[in-house]
Amino acid sequence: MRLVWWAAFWIFVIDQITKVWVVHVLDLKNVLRLEVLPPYLNFHMAWNYGINFGLLAGEAPLTRWILISVALGIVLFVVVWMRREPPGKAGLISAGLLIGGALGNVVDRVLYGAVADFLNMSCCGFNNPFAFNVADIAIFAGALGLVLFPGVKPSK
Numbered sequence: 001m002r003l004v005w006w007a008a009f010w011i012f013v014i015d016q017i018t019k020v021w022v023v024h025v026l027d028l029k030n031v032l033r034l035e036v037l038p039p040y041l042n043f044h045m046a047w048n049y050g051i052n053f054g055l056l057a058g059e060a061p062l063t064r065w066i067l068i069s070v071a072l073g074i075v076l077f078v079v080v081w082m083r084r085e086p087p088g089k090a091g092l093i094s095a096g097l098l099i100g101g102a103l104g105n106v107v108d109r110v111l112y113g114a115v116a117d118f119l120n121m122s123c124c125g126f127n128n129p130f131a132f133n134v135a136d137i138a139i140f141a142g143a144l145g146l147v148l149f150p151g152v153k154p155s156k
Contacts, residue, residue: 003089004082007096008103015104015134022118039122046131047114061113068109071102078146087151094145101138108135 022028022043034043049063075098082095108115117131 003092004096007093008100011100011138019116042120043118044120044131046117049114071106090149094142097138098142101135104135
């Protein structure tokens with residue numbers, strides 16, 4: 001479990017540092033858009049009140065607290081799963097990525113009322129209208145890793 005917590009810790013720290021840097025230091029909350037390596041990488045401020053791609057978006061406090069509760073429930077589920085059926089190293093790291101990312105987005109919802117998304121990537125004539133953050137990348141990679149590296153159940 002130590003590997004899970006270290007992976008979660010580092011993802012959480014990296015996520016929060018990038019958000020503070022981009023939202024407050026670069027003042028993206030007011031500037032709204034910064035071209036970094038156009039069109040491949042840009043910073044576009046987007047406050048996500050819902051889940052992926054703004055689904056279930058609403059500024060109602062109830063929605064915010066429901067989404068916080070769901071994220072914490074998922075974290076608890078993954079922790080219990082890792083304790084009961086620990087997978088190999090890749091699976092443990094994947095669980096840590098998912099947990100760290102989920103907790104990073106929970107902190108955003110508590111502090112800002114929404115998740116701070118800012119990364120925008122486009123390529124090859126495709127203009128991506130969506131923004132995401134480090135936590136979103138970690139959640140996706142962690143969930144994918146848990147599917148790809150579930151561990152091997154011992155044979156009886």
